[in-house]
């Protein structure tokens with residue numbers, strides 16, 4: 001087994017997948033805390049479907065997938081945020097409609113261009129073979145930017161997430177920071193989508209935050225714990241998927257789910 | 273020069289007027305109570321004073337170099353999610369976010385403000401406790417401490433004692449009065465609590481559906497309006 005593990009690092013595609021995966025896990029964990037607390041997790045889900053649609057269309061047209069999908073999903077993020085700020089209920093159904101439509105457009109364009117084959121499968125469930133060297137570079141730059149912006153604005157993001165009215169009264173433009181969170185989420189989702197799969201990427205946003213909230217009592221500890229958990233779960237997941245030849249995204253989500261159960265059990269024990 | 277003054281302001285939501293042609297001004301060190309029935313526009317007025325909504329007519333003017341973002345605010349409702357993980361210290365410190373300017377992180381001066389506010393409100397001992405594990409009274413103290421971090425001049429408190437038991441309520445009002453007298457912080461407080469209005473305020477702004485009265489407490493009490501409103505509550 002140790003031999004297989006050492007072997008794992010000798011493949012270029014594995015090194016790429018691990019690099020991008022760790023960065024995406026970090027980004028999604030950080031943003032997940034705000035999204036879950038603001039009840040915006042639906043937006044993450046909607047964005048991953050839009051991402052799927054645009055990825056499929058870009059591929060069908062022979063365009064560079066990341067360079068098309070990043071701006072499309074950012075625009076979708078701004079739109080979805082507006083919708084859900086207007087009215088929670090209408091917002092939720094609008095997000096539902098947009099995601100399903102994007103999904104349908106994606107499926108159609110895949111079937112027209114190449115037929116329903118492995119492409120579709122890899123968009124939905126991810127493929128660690130998907131990353132080219134260019135993609136890796138772009139991913140590193142973008143996720144570094146996401147992490148840097150998050151850290152720089154951490155205190156304001158906290159203020160806005162905790163109490164928008166108070167934040168506004170103190171001169172922090174809350175809508176702008178909501179927008180920032182949505183845009184950073186869009187970037188993270190697109191980056192993670194091709195490796196983890198669009199059906200699964202939004203789980204990576206929700207799980208670490210929800211899991212850490214079982215045990216951590218302050219915003220900072222939830223944030224740090226989410227970041228660590230997310231990276232740890234990713235690493236365990238990708239090793240398992242490599243060792244037993246399982247789909248990467250699904251393995252990572254399963255590890256996250258197990259972690260959540262473990263945290264819930266510990267919470268029960270601690271509370272007693 | 274007065275600290276804050278409203279000049280003929282009219283406030284409206286989507287064309288529906290809530291406050292019409294209102295003027296008043298308060299000076300440094302004043303303790304103003306805003307009273308009036310539910311829906312008379314008290315919260316709306318506080319939001320206008322904070323610059324969160326702009327009047328459709330008239331202006332809100334700040335004197336003495338006060339800026340709207342330097343006002344400490346305790347909102348009527350804080351729609352904080354039930355299980356939001358945030359420690360008391362984190363919340364109190366977040367009151368300093370208006371002083372960050374271009375800095376990304378809080379400086380020592382901000383942190384010592386937070387320490388001062390924690391002490392002032394007597395909540396240092398629960399600084400690491402999670403907000404949602406606190407009682408209603410403790411939560412209000414935390415939010416008042418946060419407001420205190422944001423200002424050394426003017427606090428706008430929108431029904432700060434709503435939902436607190438009588439003993440805690442009195443304690444809370446005493447703290448606010450102390451901030452007013454000892455730290456010389458001007459107070460604007462929305463309240464339905466007649467005895468608090470009588471005990472603590474020195475000016476009163478009474479909003480009604482179609483009009484308003486702005487007067488010092490004594491003038492107000494001697495007016496017919498004041499007598500009938502405060503009725504049995506008068507000493």
Ligand SMILES: Nc1ncnc2c1ncn2[C@@H]1O[C@H](COP(=O)(O)OP(=O)(O)OP(=O)(O)O)[C@@H](O)[C@H]1O
Nearest residue numbers: 285286290308309310311312313314315316317348
């Ligand atoms: N965001 C809003 N959009 C539209 N109308 C609003 C909004 N907020 C308040 N109103 C309306 O404005 C009027 C005044 O509301 P406001 O909250 O200022 O009253 P209030 O005096 O603070 O009442 P209470 O004592 O219940 O707190 C009410 O009729 C209310 O329906």
Ligand SMILES: [Mg+2]
Nearest residue numbers: 314315316348
């Ligand atoms: Mg009100």
